[in-house]
Amino acid sequence: MISQQTSELLTQINSYCETNKTEANFPVRNPATGEEITVVPECTADITRAFIKRAKAAQPDWAALTAQQRANILKKWHALILQNQDALGELLTLEQGKPIAEAKGEIGFGASFIEWFAEEGKRAYGDIVPPNMPDKRLLVIKQPIGVVGAITPWNFPNAMITRKVAPALAAGCSIILKPSEDTPLSAIALRILASEAGIPEDIFQIVTSSHGAEIGEVLTSHEDIRKISFTGSTQVGKLLMRQSADTLKKLSLELGGNAPFIVFNDADIDGAVSAAMISKFRNSGQTCVCANRILVQSGVYETFVEKFKSAIAKLQIGNGLSTETSLGPVINQKAFEKVSRLIKDAEDKGAEVTRLHTSLPEGNFIAPTMISNVTNEMDISSEEIFGPVAPIFSFETEEEAITIANSTQYGLASYFWTKDLARAWRVSEKLETGMVGLNQGLISSEAAPFGGIKESGMGREGSKYGLDDYLEIKYISMGGIA
Numbered sequence: 338m339i340s341q342q343t344s345e346l347l348t349q350i351n352s353y354c355e356t357n358k359t360e361a362n363f364p365v366r367n368p369a370t371g372e373e374i375t376v377v378p379e380c381t382a383d384i385t386r387a388f389i390k391r392a393k394a395a396q397p398d399w400a401a402l403t404a405q406q407r408a409n410i411l412k413k414w415h416a417l418i419l420q421n422q423d424a425l426g427e428l429l430t431l432e433q434g435k436p437i438a439e440a441k442g443e444i445g446f447g448a449s450f451i452e453w454f455a456e457e458g459k460r461a462y463g464d465i466v467p468p469n470m471p472d473k474r475l476l477v478i479k480q481p482i483g484v485v486g487a488i489t490p491w492n493f494p495n496a497m498i499t500r501k502v503a504p505a506l507a508a509g510c511s512i513i514l515k516p517s518e519d520t521p522l523s524a525i526a527l528r529i530l531a532s533e534a535g536i537p538e539d540i541f542q543i544v545t546s547s548h549g550a551e552i553g554e555v556l557t558s559h560e561d562i563r564k565i566s567f568t569g570s571t572q573v574g575k576l577l578m579r580q581s582a583d584t585l586k587k588l589s590l591e592l593g594g595n596a597p598f599i600v601f602n603d604a605d606i607d608g609a610v611s612a613a614m615i616s617k618f619r620n621s622g623q624t625c626v627c628a629n630r631i632l633v634q635s636g637v638y639e640t641f642v643e644k645f646k647s648a649i650a651k652l653q654i655g656n657g658l659s660t661e662t663s664l665g666p667v668i669n670q671k672a673f674e675k676v677s678r679l680i681k682d683a684e685d686k687g688a689e690v691t692r693l694h695t696s697l698p699e700g701n702f703i704a705p706t707m708i709s710n711v712t713n714e715m716d717i718s719s720e721e722i723f724g725p726v727a728p729i730f731s732f733e734t735e736e737e738a739i740t741i742a743n744s745t746q747y748g749l750a751s752y753f754w755t756k757d758l759a760r761a762w763r764v765s766e767k768l769e770t771g772m773v774g775l776n777q778g779l780i781s782s783e784a785a786p787f788g789g790i791k792e793s794g795m796g797r798e799g800s801k802y803g804l805d806d807y808l809e810i811k812y813i814s815m816g817g818i819a
């Protein structure tokens with residue numbers, strides 16, 4: 338089912354793994370079929386420490402390049418990724434399961450961060466500050482933070498990596514990446530193309546491991562790692578923060594979400610339904626910014642539910658490599674069991690569960706499900722679902738909607754639909770999230786600051802703010818200038 342170009346890419350990956358082989362390895366499986374795609378090196382703590390040593394030694398020469406020289410190399414990497422977009426997309430679907438169109442879209446989205454930060458790296462401006470004494474000159478410069486440890490999740494195996502590696506390299510840092518054990522192939526493919534672009538081996542190294550905790554312990558405790566950039570669950574993010582305290586590392590944490598999707602009586606209902614479908618079911622509901630709770634004002638509740646159900650019924654469940662598929666599998670058995678548990682808990686506590694697909698492929702496939710009559714006693718009303726399940730709540734007033742929306746420890750994304758300008762401002766300002774989607778369901782862009790508040794994390798990725806997470810500010814006071 339895969340193209341010749343993808344087969345060739347897999348051959349290159351296997352060659353990379355042979356060159357970097359270790360005493361042990363671990364399998365990478367296709368979540369749609371369970372079949373083993375290949376095996377990758379099982380890197381150890383000692384290997385990670387050796388990578389850190391090499392990254393520290395190589396970083397000064399990389400930082401000594403001009404921002405334009407680094408930009409030129411990053412732009413070559415960007416071009417190579419786009420030239421290989423179809424094969425990288427198929428590879429991504431093979432190991433992660435998302436529909437091929439989404440996978441190819443992710444490759445383009447991931448590449449956009451490289452193009453963006455190739456340019457942003459040239460704008461790491463400092464300051465000349467008016468002196469407080471006539472014989473002084475006060476200067477501020479920005480310098481790369483040094484060696485970065487990065488840990489990324491499986492749900493966006495390409496874009497979550499470039500969203501960290503691009504600003505790190507543009508800033509003049511070196512980076513050691515530990516991708517998810519479920520999706521390491523996309524990371525290796527990026528490293529292969531990085532070599533072709535001229536990114537030195539020791540500037541961007543990949544630790545493939547099925548023992549995330551062991552590698553995380555090394556990265557968070559090693560004195561030569563000056564920053565940890567993590568994308569993943571809030572639980573692991575908190576652990577990494579604790580582990581980083583002894584060496585006082587800078588942290589970027591992109592963590593879990595529990596996005597409310599609010600539909601007011603004056604909303605464009607068809608637009609809201611279409612946006613809710615994208616926000617809820619993209620990547621089979623496995624994105625950090627998925628609509629996790631759909632709140633519909635009572636005046637339009639019945640209309641919205643009927644239209645939403647009709648849209649769900651049109652989803653095509655299957656292997657992501659088929660262009661017919663609009664909903665793939667969840668990543669693994671553990672995810673399947675978690676989402677199934679949430680559905681059963683809601684049903685046992687009196688929820689109305691609507692499943693509109695009677696037959697499913699074998700394996701970790703979950704039917705897109707709408708759940709109504711949801712109460713706060715149900716786990717699904719507070720947990721991050723990370724699956725194709727849509728709990729629907731009804732509300733009466735704007736204040737009630739905002740109270741429900743904010744009643745979570747998460748604060749990543751939120752969405753709401755209204756044509757009322759005053760309400761647009763009121764609600765945008767009152768929602769406790771780092772990002773708000775007004776009359777839309779897709780908000781991510783390389784040009785905008787992506788990140789959360791509360792227990793959804795700290796720092797921002799993308800935008801003019803994203804480079805700062807990989808820079809240190811230095812103040813230079815020059816005296817004796819008579």
Ligand SMILES: NC(=O)c1ccc[n+]([C@@H]2O[C@H](COP(=O)([O-])OP(=O)(O)OC[C@H]3O[C@@H](n4cnc5c(N)ncnc54)[C@H](O)[C@@H]3O)[C@@H](O)[C@H]2O)c1
Nearest residue numbers: 489490491516517549550553569570573591592593594625
């Ligand atoms: N905010 C964002 O930008 C964003 C983006 C994608 C995913 N996420 C979140 O990630 C979660 C789903 O991804 P996941 O299941 O891969 O999350 P996860 O936290 O289980 O794993 C993420 C990464 O951390 C590693 N890891 C796991 N335990 C570790 C430990 N003890 N020490 C060090 N590393 C460890 C994993 O191997 C993986 O590489 C969801 O909560 C989702 O909301 C957030």
Ligand SMILES: O=C[C@H](O)CS(=O)(=O)O
Nearest residue numbers: 492493623624625626781
């Ligand atoms: O899952 C988290 C991703 O950041 C979602 S998106 O690709 O940025 O929309």
